Amino acid sequence: MDTLTEALQLLIEQPPHDEAEAATLSHLVELVATAVPLPDLRDLAPAIRQLFPEPTYLVGCGSAHIWLHRAAASQRLAIIR
Numbered sequence: 001m002d003t004l005t006e007a008l009q010l011l012i013e014q015p016p017h018d019e020a021e022a023a024t025l026s027h028l029v030e031l032v033a034t035a036v037p038l039p040d041l042r043d044l045a046p047a048i049r050q051l052f053p054e055p056t057y058l059v060g061c062g063s064a065h066i067w068l069h070r071a072a073a074s075q076r077l078a079i080i081r
Contacts, residue, residue: 008032008041012078017070024051025078028068032080041066041080048080 010032016022028051035044045061048068052059057077058069066080 008035008037008044009081010078011081014070014073014075014077027051028078044080 010029012025012029016025028048031044031047031051038044040063042061042063045059045066048066049059052068055071058071060067060069064081067076068078068080069076
């Protein structure tokens with residue numbers, strides 16, 4: 001994937017637990033939609049960690065993806081590529 005020219009893709013894999021999480025996921029959708037494609041997605045991770053802070057959420061990243069988990073769940077909540 002050429003992240004310099006392609007838009008970021010967000011896949012939300014689990015339904016929100018409550019209205020607050022639904023609102024935060026909506027903010028994530030906006031953040032991803034307005035983010036400038038970056039050559040390394042690790043640069044976007046701090047903004048996502050602000051939206052989904054520890055200890056409730058875990059945010060991990062590599063140069064080509066960012067994943068999001070609820071700390072108490074084994075399944076991924078979302079992934080950004």
